[in-house]
Amino acid sequence: MNIEIANRLVQLRKKNGFSQEELAARLGISRQAVSKWERAESSPDTDNLILLARLYHISLDDLLKTDDPVESAQNTAQSEAPNWASTVPPSGPVDNVQPGTSEFSPALQNFIAAALLLAALLLQLLFIVIPPLNSLAESFFSPATALIYLILGCCFHLWHPGWLVFFMIPAFYAGITGAYPILVTILFLLLGFYRDKWHPAWILFTTIPIFYKLADYLHF
Structure with a gap:
């Protein structure tokens, strides 16, 4: 994974208010795995890319886009909801958002x-x-x-x-x-x-x- 995508993953995580530990818990992986992504030492697999897109409420294309600045989490959720819904399949693995609290920040x-x-x-x-x-x-x-x-x-x-x-x-x-x-x-x-x-x-x-x-x- 190139350094531009790694930097974008860092920006998206921070914009959405997650620490590496919190993001790892949501994805069901280790904090070290998240750290390696953000240092461009390894790349998320397809399942984790889908989970990241769902968690950030953006499309897969926007998740990997490196030429545009990262918007705030609220603006991204509002502007990218249609693309996210059409890009990420409705079935399959879901992120570990706590039941009943998904509407909270x-x-x-x-x-x-x-x-x-x-x-x-x-x-x-x-x-x-x-x-x-x-x-x-x-x-x-x-x-x-x-x-x-x-x-x-x-x-x-x-x-x-x-x-x-x-x-x-x-x-x-x-x-x-x-x-x-x-x-x-x-x-x-x-x-x-x-x-x-x-x-x-x-x-x-x-x-x-x-x-x-x-x-x-x-x-x-």
Whole structure:
């Protein structure tokens, strides 16, 4: 694939508000595959080209056009809808747009997904920090976590990164103090997956020794 098409794929992705991780999740491929496309090291196959055209609401011709600037996502969707409908076949594989949220912008979809996952994590956290709940949930926390994961996946298509809820199992049994590094790891991954802020989110890990220093000082 030539560098002009690779640059266009980058422009289209950014105009539609996707990170490489988010686009890869929609297409069911790895982030590394998207990165290779955008560095012109490999080319999308026919199925992925069709999925990209559907996701961006443009025709295949416009997807691969390199002589025109990329329009905004809204203008592209309005101006290219007839061509897209006639170019991309109505049957076959579809992209991973969440049911019931296709009318929302990608940013709003990400916000809803993040809010649902955070709500699940906060629910689990309550069972860690509240002693009566901790004692009550000791026998069923692990199967309840699996149930939460299935609900996130089956009802909201949050198989990824819904698997983060499983990090709360070792956090539950480690107790409040022992759970801190696990909670920091979860927050780091959330910022990376949803905001593509791997840097500077790694700075969160520097708070771990500070936390334990304070824990020793306060004797908890």
